Amino acid sequence: MKVKSLMDKKFIKIYPDFTVQTVIDLMYKNKKFSTPIVDNDGKMVGWTTAIDLMIVSDKNIPIKDIMSPIEDVIVVNKNEPAREAVTKIVEYKVISIPVLNDEGRVVGIVRNCDITKTLSKLYDIPVHSIFKSLMGELKGISWEELMNAAAIVTKQTTGEKITGEEYEKRIKGSTFGQAIWACGGLEKFFTDLIKIGEVALARKVSCKNVIKK
Amino acid sequence: MKVKSLMDKKFIKIYPDFTVQTVIDLMYKNKKFSTPIVDNDGKMVGWTTAIDLMIVSDKNIPIKDIMSPIEDVIVVNKNEPAREAVTKIVEYKVISIPVLNDEGRVVGIVRNCDITKTLSKLYDIPVHSIFKSLMGELKGISWEELMNAAAIVTKQTTGEKITGEEYEKRIKGSTFGQAIWACGGLEKFFTDLIKIGEVALARKVSCKNVIKK
Numbered sequence: 512m513k514v515k516s517l518m519d520k521k522f523i524k525i526y527p528d529f530t531v532q533t534v535i536d537l538m539y540k541n542k543k544f545s546t547p548i549v550d551n552d553g554k555m556v557g558w559t560t561a562i563d564l565m566i567v568s569d570k571n572i573p574i575k576d577i578m579s580p581i582e583d584v585i586v587v588n589k590n591e592p593a594r595e596a597v598t599k600i601v602e603y604k605v606i607s608i609p610v611l612n613d614e615g616r617v618v619g620i621v622r623n624c625d626i627t628k629t630l631s632k633l634y635d636i637p638v639h640s641i642f643k644s645l646m647g648e649l650k651g652i653s654w655e656e657l658m659n660a661a662a663i664v665t666k667q668t669t670g671e672k673i674t675g676e677e678y679e680k681r682i683k684g685s686t687f688g689q690a691i692w693a694c695g696g697l698e699k700f701f702t703d704l705i706k707i708g709e710v711a712l713a714r715k716v717s718c719k720n721v722i723k724k
Numbered sequence: 725m726k727v728k729s730l731m732d733k734k735f736i737k738i739y740p741d742f743t744v745q746t747v748i749d750l751m752y753k754n755k756k757f758s759t760p761i762v763d764n765d766g767k768m769v770g771w772t773t774a775i776d777l778m779i780v781s782d783k784n785i786p787i788k789d790i791m792s793p794i795e796d797v798i799v800v801n802k803n804e805p806a807r808e809a810v811t812k813i814v815e816y817k818v819i820s821i822p823v824l825n826d827e828g829r830v831v832g833i834v835r836n837c838d839i840t841k842t843l844s845k846l847y848d849i850p851v852h853s854i855f856k857s858l859m860g861e862l863k864g865i866s867w868e869e870l871m872n873a874a875a876i877v878t879k880q881t882t883g884e885k886i887t888g889e890e891y892e893k894r895i896k897g898s899t900f901g902q903a904i905w906a907c908g909g910l911e912k913f914f915t916d917l918i919k920i921g922e923v924a925l926a927r928k929v930s931c932k933n934v935i936k937k
Contacts, residue, residue, distance in 0.1 A: 538775065544775060561773070561775045565777045566748060594899075601840055624836060626844075633904070633910060634843070688807060697854070698853060702860070
């Protein structure tokens with residue numbers, strides 16, 4: 512995923528000669544906490560935020576007099592990995608980052624809320640669907656057998672007695688995010704899944720052996 | 725994980741009788757885009773943002789005259805799951821949420837940047853450490869055998885010819901976040917890992933059989 516897939520292409524155009532009052536009006540109307548300032552070619556020349564604007568007393572001066580010049584602004588190129596924008600937001604504690612193309616023109620803004628939205632989607636994946644994938648991989652194992660195996664692994668790892676049916680109820684409506692917090696980290700979650708798969712397979716094999724005998 | 729583990733306990737105390745100018749000065753000094761307003765008991769009575777403050781012309785009026793009253797503000801209880809704060813930030817497109825205790829007192833703020841930081845930590849887990857967990861689970865499988873199995877699964881799923889050594893180089897320095905994007909989703913990533921574990925085990929078993937013969 513690249514920055515260009517994460518960015519918001521809609522942003523207000525602010526030119527260096529706009530008065531502070533005009534910029535305030537536009538930002539207030541569009542509910543924006545920050546905005547890039549561009550020249551007539553669309554190239555970025557500066558950046559301003561609502562924090563900078565609220566302390567200006569003379570609202571008739573041009574925005575270029577109080578904006579942060581481009582050399583002081585954290586920017587990201589549209590072709591960089593999306594990860595880069597996330598790292599910069601976290602590192603520099605900014606709420607948004609202007610996205611430039613190779614010519615230095617502003618083509619979008621990556622906002623913190625867009626990142627939260629994208630990252631949180633991952634957390635929203637139902638645990639149920641991960642178990643379905645696991646079942647698809649473990650050929651010949653039924654859903655019931657998988658849930659019984661999960662109950663056995665739960666008992667082994669936590670000591671808690673639980674049936675396959677109860678386990679199924681527990682994961683119903685549960686998300687990947689919740690599961691990670693619940694079992695103490697991603698690696699732990701993954702290890703438990705592998706164990707469940709192994710137990711399900713082992714039980715299947717031992718059942719077959721019993722039948723053969 | 726609960727909201728209280730995610731929140732920032734440091735926030736500026738703003739009282740309803742503070743003038744707009746005082747609030748602006750405090751927010752500017754502390755680089756805050758938003759702040760709760762509390763009564764003498766610490767109970768939340770309102771909320772304001774830099775966007776609201778930049779349009780105020782008379783800076784001598786008290787903040788209570790222009791703040792959003794508490795009934796219009798999105799809040800979260802400190803004992804709710806952290807997930808609740810994330811959902812509200814995404815749904816209402818706010819940059820931060822005040823955290824209240826059961827008595828309605830402000831005890832912290834959940835900021836969008838804190839959420840991004842927490843969520844992105846998951847993305848930063850090295851793929852390497854997930855494979856190490858897998859190896860720990862697959863008793864008797866060496867790192868080299870696991871990498872060879874991964875190369876075989878890569879060939880099966882993508883058609884690409886790759887050696888175990890090349891696979892190891894590829895995952896070196898790669899994170900969980902990159903791996904998810906690279907293989908097309910979380911479920912796909914898990915499924916591939918499970919396949920790799922199975923292939924490694926199957927190869928081990930067939931080797932043993934050869935030796936026995």
